[in-house]
Amino acid sequence: MTPTTASAKATRTKGTTTSASKNQNPLHTPIIAWYEANQRDLPWREPGCPAWHILISEIMLQQTPVVRVLPIWREWVERWPTPADLAQASPADIIRAWGRLGYPRRALRLHAAAQAIVEKHNGEVPSDHAELLALPGIGSYTAAAVASFAFGQRHAVLDTNVRRVFARTVTGIEYPPTAVTAAETKLATELLPEQRAHVWAVAVMELGALVCTARSPKCAECPVSQQCAWRLAGSPPHTGPARKGQAWAGTDRQIRGALMAALRSSKEPLSHPQLVIEVPDSALRDPNQRSRCLSGLIEDGLVEPLPGDHYQLPA
DNA sequence: CAAGCGTGGGT
């Protein structure tokens, strides 16, 4: 690995007025201490891990569990160690290497991000939050995460884990709102310590991932259970509308997944009849849905149509 | 801005 980055590049200047121990919210010390003792040994957290490799991990981890990301991430950083390497790869290779991680449009966006990094940033992952945010597939969370974890900067990193930890410990509710609210962003910003904010960010995330979990939180192991507003309120259950689960059976999403799985595993272009065999019964009975999904995949750049009603992954 | 977008393990 080429250590082009790391916390050493922290752009923030060191403490000015307040000392680290003074005037900070009471969650900081116990959560960071807990993190130092309990953090997982993840490869993208190793010192000197290149910003590009960290960026890859963040994209892969969007809505995807760590255990599923690990082997694919290792394959990618070895195969495409720099943005320039990925920028030159073919979509078909990238989509196949993405495997069954899910949401394959992420792979395409990462490809596009690599090309933008080559063309606009001289092949180096930008450290500026706004420049990160402008890259394809990078939104508010990922921009803050890369700026924090790859460059040691100070940003409010608000992912689903952090939102849940703050909802419970500070706001006193079991689950955060469906969508990120201005109040949550404000709170996360206010809680940001002056020093080592990137450590605070990853520590809160880790606490949410390992202890303050969505279901069956391990409060007995929590370093801040004694000051958790939700616990102190008697752990009241979530009120309000039930969070709607994602439909799956019979949806376009299922059909798209089946079509992509068929095309990934085939070395040759597939005819339309061959594709039909691969999709679930629900779509067999609905040619409209099939064609809609295929068109959508082509529109997304995930499938390339060939003459004679054949299809393949984009060359 | 709510809906759409994959996949598979946990409970």
Add this chain to the structure above:
DNA sequence: TACCCAAGCTT
């Protein structure tokens, strides 16, 4: 067994 949900982004 059926949900639930996992380091979100885009339109």
